[in-house]
Structures are given as structure tokens and as C-alpha cells.
Amino acid sequence: MRNHKATTAAAALAAAGALLLTGCGGGSKGGDSKKIAGADSGASASAAPSALAPAPDAANRPKVTLPTGEELSFDPEKTGDPIKDAVLGDNAEYVRAVDEAIANQDAKAPSVAFYAKDDALVGAMQWIAAVTKQDVSIAGTIRYFDRQVSIRQDGAATLTYCGDETKGFTKDRKTGKVNVTPADSDSYISYALVLRKNDKGVWQVTKLSSVRGDKKCQR
Template identity: 35%
Template structure:
């Protein structure tokens, strides 16, 4: 048995009732050619080494959840594992959360099980909205998306970890599902975003964390 298979299974059951009818916010990000997860301030209810692009087969199904991505979607995480056990687990699942969104995009399914496995509440709504927006626009993703300058901070009660990081999408593009046409644009300030994700501990399992709130700053100067 994987160390967290049963809790994740329970998480899927618990979040099934939260399936939202996600509405896309338009195609502004994709129309600029670089494919980014659009910025959204979701509000605040609660304050491994670097991974290889497109995780190895063993990492594609953590906790029994399928996070497999097409070969042309490379998610690079230039992150170092924290010494603190909770912070390390939360950072790892923040990576899984990002992967789950692009798994949904690749599969063209806003309700893909992977999306629900590592998200809850506003984090789940955010993830499904991003996936549905691309589906509505007839787009998927391709290229390399780099995540770097990670920082983690645990709440005093230990039930939440704030994970922040920069994203470079200068080599990550939208691809039309039907025509397979790749929309490329010149790199610039719009290629960089700053993410802050509140990872909340899953009840009954110290190792499973799910994204509950997502903040994004677009055109993030501190990341360029």
C-alpha cells in the first residue's frame, strides 16, 4: 500500500460533492501566446531536490493518483526539500497540485480525479476554473514551465503551510487541440508570475496537504 493511498481515496470522495461548474475567465493569457495559469486572488480564510521535467514514472502516480503528463509538457521544479517534515510534505504536494492542473488540461477534464486529490475549497475552485477555461478555448499546453525561488512558512498551529514561488512561462505555450497549432510569442514581463498557495493538512494524515487558497501576481517583477 502506498503510504497515503487510503487518505487520498477519502479525499476524492470528500471533494466529489464540491464539483463546481467552472466558468472560464476568457482567453486573455492564451491570446498572448504564453500559456499561464491565470492570476486570481481567491481570498484568505487561513493565513526534493529539483524534479526532472515531466516526472519519472514512479513520480507520475504519487499516492495512487495519476499525474501523468504528455511528453511535450515539461514542468520543471527547481526546489530544494525543506528540513521541516511538514514543510517538505506541503511543498511536495504543492508540486502535485500544479501537476494536477496540467493533467486536467492535457486530458481536457476539469473534473479529472487528480485535480480533486490535491485541492480543496477555493483551491479546488481555482484549479477547475483554470482547466475549464482552456477547455472552453479549445486549448491545451506545450513546452517547459519552470518553478523556482520557493519559500515555505508553517502556521503556528502547524495545520497550514504557505508555499510561494516564481513561475517562468517564457517557453510554455498554448496549443490548439484540433489543429495542433502552437501559439508562440516573444518572452517578456507577462511570462513571469508569483504564486502563493496555502496548503492545508488533510485531517488524519500528517503527510497529505491540499491547496485551499491560491493567490497569483501576474507580470511579477521579482521573478523576471
């Protein structure tokens, strides 16, 4: 992780395979990352609302608990649109699930597979395993903001947002010491995700890309 600064779970998930990040705190620094098809599109879907609208929760979502000393904030948490709110809610649980798996050193945590699949799941598992080898967990407060959802015509959702790690750090698992480092431009990351709703009604992340040091998030 870049000089021990906390790389959030969501940022690092792009590490594997065709996804973008290449190591702890790595990523496309500045400039454009590879684009996920439809991720930048503001076009709303013409998919039938009845096919996308959230049903009563029968998915039996897992209980996810963040490690002591870590806090996450998500802005906005809700938009007032039930479909978009379901996307935002499941994405937030996805981020929490990966951070929990890092704290538990469990790259195969069922909660991560619950909220991710395909490239995103492969990336998550590889990232968790890589962090586990460094024997650190995440501490401090990480803020996710400017979360914007669009529903594509094929029924998938695209989600873009920014991450602020200026108050997020890594913690040595053996000593408990928090590795506090000064904030800089690399403390900010932009994200672009694709999510698809499974047959249980869960919006799972399938693809994720990020740009560390993206100027549009430095505010």
C-alpha cells in the same frame, strides 16, 4: 490566454470566486495582489512536529502524467526539512494534476480534488473548464523557482514561489500547432498559497493568489 502564451495551471487557479485571476493569462498585472493571511509571514509554526511530520505514504496518491511536449521544473524540490519537503512535493503534484486535467479536458478530474479543496478547488475546476472551451493544452517548459515554505501556528503551510513561462506556450488541440510568442514581463508570475494537511497526510491547496508581471520574479 494572453496572446496564446501558456498560463500555467497554478496561476490560473485563482480565477474563481474571491480569488484573483480573471481570465486566461489574466491576473493582477504588477503591483500587489490581495494578500493571503500568513502567506508572507516568515514565522515558523509552534505546532507540534509530531502532528505535522509526514508519515509513511498511506494516501494512495494518484499517478499524474503530463501531456506530451510539456515539462515542469521545481526549484528547490527539497529543503532537507521533512515537513516542508512534503508540502513542496504535494504542491508540485497539484500543479501537474491541473495540467493533466487541462490536457484531458476534464474539469472534474479526481486527481485535482485530491490535491486541492475549498476556493482552490473551485478555481481549478472553473479554469480547466475555461481552457477546455478554447481547445488548447499546454506545451513547452515551465519553471517554478524560489519556492519557500513556512508552517503557521495553526498548522497550515504557506508557500510562495515564482513561475517562468518564457518557454511555455499553448498548443492547439486540433492542429497540434504550438503558439510560440515572445517572452515579456508577463511571462513571470509570483504565487502565494495556503495549504492544509488532510487526514490522509496530503497537503492540499486551499487558497491561491498570484501577480502576473511581478518584478521580483523577473530574473
